[in-house]
Amino acid sequence: MSENQIFTDFKVVELIEEKQINFNKVLFGKKIYLINIWSSWCEPCKDESDKLLELKNDTSIMMIGINYKDKKKNALNFLKLYGDPFDQIFIDKQGTISINFGAYGVPETFLVNEDNKVLKKYIGPLNDEDVYEIKKITNN
C-alpha cells in the first residue's frame, strides 16, 4: 500500500491461539502501529530483529508481526532464537494477507496510525536510519 492510503478491513488468524479476528479490531489503543512482515526462512529478517527489539521499547508503538508463508514450529523457534519483538503475531500462510497491505515480500514494514492510514513503508530490512525516523514520528 502506498503511503497515505487507508486499507479496508480483513480477517487475520493469530499465530499461537489460531483465533480469527478482524484486523481493524487489532489496531486499537495505541498511537502508532508497526506492522512487520517476516519469516523464519528469510535471511534479512534475522539482521532486522535487533532493530525491532529496539523499537519494542517505545511504548507508544504497538508491534504487529505478520508471519509470512512459514511453518508454526519454525516461526516459534525463530522467535526463541532472535527474540520476540511483537505484541501480536498473525499468520499469513498463503501470502495473501500481505497483499492486503500492498507488500512485495519479506521483510517489509509499515507504519500505520489509528485511522488505518499508512504513514511509512519500508521495503527490505530496517536499518538504523529507519529506526531513527520511526522514533521521530512516534515522538511527535
Next chain:
Amino acid sequence: MFMKSKKLLTIKILIIFIFISFNLKSIAMASTFYEEQTINITKNLRCLICQGQTIHESNSDFAESMKKYIKGELENGKTDEEIFSSLVEKYGQWIVYDPGISRNTLLLWALPLLLFLIGGAIIGKRILKKI
C-alpha cells in the same frame, strides 16, 4: 407398505445422490470458473518483483500469493474492476498492463488516433481531389 417405504427410501437416496452429485459438479464448475477468471486477471498484472513478466507467468512467491489472493477475492464476490482498482490503490498504476484512460494517459490513447485522422485527411485530400 414396507415396499412403499423402501421405494421411497430409494427415491430419497437417489434424490440425495443427484443433489450431491449436482452440487459437486457445480462446485467443480465454480472452482474452474474462478480459476479461469484468475488467469484472465493475472495475465493483465505485472509481477512487480520480476523482469517483464506477468503475475500469471511468474512462479515467484509474490506472484503465487497474488494468484491466491485474487482467487479469494473472486470467491468473495468481488468484480474484476473492484480487484483491479484495489490493487492499483495498493501498488500503483504500474501493476496493471492496461494503462486505462486517465488524465495522465489521455495523450497515450489519443495521439495515435489523432495521427490516424491526420494521415487520413492528407491522403483523402490527395486522392479525392478529382473523381
Next chain:
Amino acid sequence: MIISQLGYYSLIFGLLTSIFIFFNSSIQLKKNNLVISNKTFGLIGFQFLFVFISFISLIYSFIISDFSNETVYNNSHTTKPLFYKITGTWGNHEGSLLLWLLVLTGVLLGFIFKSSNEPKNYRLLTTLFQQIIVIGFFIFVLKTSNPFNGIFPVQTEGLGLNPILQDPALGIHPPILYLGYVGTSIIFSAALASMISNYVNKSWAKNIKFWILFSWIFLTGGILLGSIWAYYELGWGGFWFWDPVENVSLMPWLSLTALLHCILTLEKRELFKKWTIVLCIITFALSMVGTFLVRSGILNSVHTFANDPSRGIYILTFLLVLVLLSFAIFIIYENKNFTQKSEIFTLSKETAVLINNWFILYFLSVVLIGTIYPIFLDVILDEQISVGPPFYNKLILPFLIPFVLFMSIGPSMKWIKTNFKIGVKSFLVIVFTLILSFITVYYIGEKNMFVLLLFVGFFYLLFKSLEQFREKTKNYAQIFSHTGFSLLLISILLNSFSSKEIVKNIQVGESFTLKNEKIIFKKIAVEKEKNYESIIGFFEVLDEKNKIINLQPEIRIYNEPETATSEASIKTTLFKDRFITINIIKDQNFFNVRYQHKPFMIWIWISTLIIMLGGMFAIFRKNKEVNI
C-alpha cells in the same frame, strides 16, 4: 593477449581508414571524371577487412577463453560448450556493437559492388553518408564500449554467460537481426545521396529496392528467431509480449514494410518521392532509437546488457545529429527533386499503396507511442504506468479489419486506373469466407462478434491472396508474402483464443487431466552436464485416442553464473503444441507443473517463413514486369 591487441589496433586502423574514405570521397565529388577511382573501392574493402579482423580476434579470444580480455572475462567461462563460446561474442554489449560495425561496413561494401551502373556522385555521396555513421560508431565503440579492454591481473576463470542466452536460436538471432537492423543504414545514406545528386527516380528505386528487401527479410528472420526463443526458453508459452525491446525491432519492420510498397510505386510510376525519402530516414532513425533504448538501460528487460547512461547519451546525441542533418538536406533539396506531381486516380494501385502506408504508419505510431510514452511520463511527472497487451490490442485489432480488407483488394488494382467489376466469383469468395469464419468461431466456442469479424477479414485476405495464383502474370513475391501474412494473423488469432492450460502442484506418481487428456507424472531424474545440472521430470500424456506422448521438462541449474532456468518440453504437431514446464516449490516435495495446449503454434513460424519467402522472390525476380 596478442590477438586481443591485434583486434584493438585493427579497430583503430578501421577508424583511420573511415576518416580517409570520408575525405577521399569528398575530394572526388568535386572532380569531373565519370568513374570512381579504384583507390576508393580498395579503401572500402580494407575498412571492412579491418573490422572483420577485429571481429574474428574477439571470437578467437572467446574460443580460447582469453581472460586477459575484459569482455571475455565478463561473459564467458571455460566449461561453456564451443558453440556458446562463439555466440557469447555478440551476447554482450561490446561484442554486439562490434557486430553492428561489421554489418555497417559490410553493407557499404555490398552496396558499392552492386551499384556499378549507378551515377558516380550518387555512389560517392552514399559512401560519404555511410562513413559519417561508421565513424560515429567507431568512436562510440572505442570510447565507451571497447571490446578489447584488458584486465590485470589476468583472471583464470570467467564470470559466465547468462544461461537463458545459451540457446541455439538465440545464438544466431543477433547476427540475423543486425543484418536487417543495421542494413537500414545504407538505405538512409542512399536516400540522402539520391536527393543531393537529384537522382530520386525509377533507376534509384530499382537500385535501393534490393537493400530494402535485404533488410526486411533479415529483420523478419531476426524477429522470428527471437520469438521462437522466447516461446520455448522463457517458459510460459508466449511468443510476443509487447515488451519494449520487441517493439523496437517491430518499429523498423513496420516502416520497412511501408517503404517496400512505396519504393515499388516509385519504381513504376515515379510517385511518392518525398514520402519515400521520409520513410527511408524514419526507418533508420527507428533503428537508432531502438539501439538507444536498449543500450541506455532505460528499458527493464532481458536484453539490457549494461546500464551505462553515457552510452545512451552518446547514441541519442548522435541520432539527433543524423536526424537534423537529414532534415536540413531534405529542406534544401526539396524543390530540386520533387516538383512535378502526377495525378492519382481514386481507384488505382497508387491509392491502395497510400492506404497501406496510412494504416502501417498508424500501427507504427501505436507501437512507438506505447513504447516511449511511459518513459516520458516517468521522467516528467514521476508516474509509472505499464503499457501492455491490452493497450496494443485495443488500438490495433479494430484497425486490422479494414486494413486486411484493403490489403485483399489492393493487389487486384491496376496502376493508374482500375475499373471494378464484381463478378460471381468474387461473390463466391465472400460467401465461402463467411461460412468458414462461422464454422471456426463456432468450433473454438467464441461468441464475440468482433472475433468473428476478425476471422472474416483474415480468411478473406487468405482467399483473395490464394486467388492470385490463377492470374496469368503471377507475382509470387506478393502472393507469398500476403498469403503468409494472412496465415500468420489466422494462426495468432486461433492460438490466442483456443489455448488451454492447467497449473497443478503434484508429486511423482500423481496425475491430472486437461480436456480429454491424462497427464501422469512418472518419475524424476537428476543428470549432470558440463555446464549445468538438470532435474528432469518424466511425464506421460495419454491423448484422446489413448496414444502415449512422452514429455521431459527440465529444471537446469547452471554453474557459471549460478542460475536456475526452467526448460520447457514441447511436442509439436500440425494442429497443436503440447507444452509442459516444471518448477520447484520452496520447502515442499511438490512440483509446480504447468501443462498447455498451444494450437497452431507451428503455423505462426511457418507463415512467417512464407512471408520471408515472398521477400526472396522479390529479390531474385529479375527486372521483369513488376506488379505489387
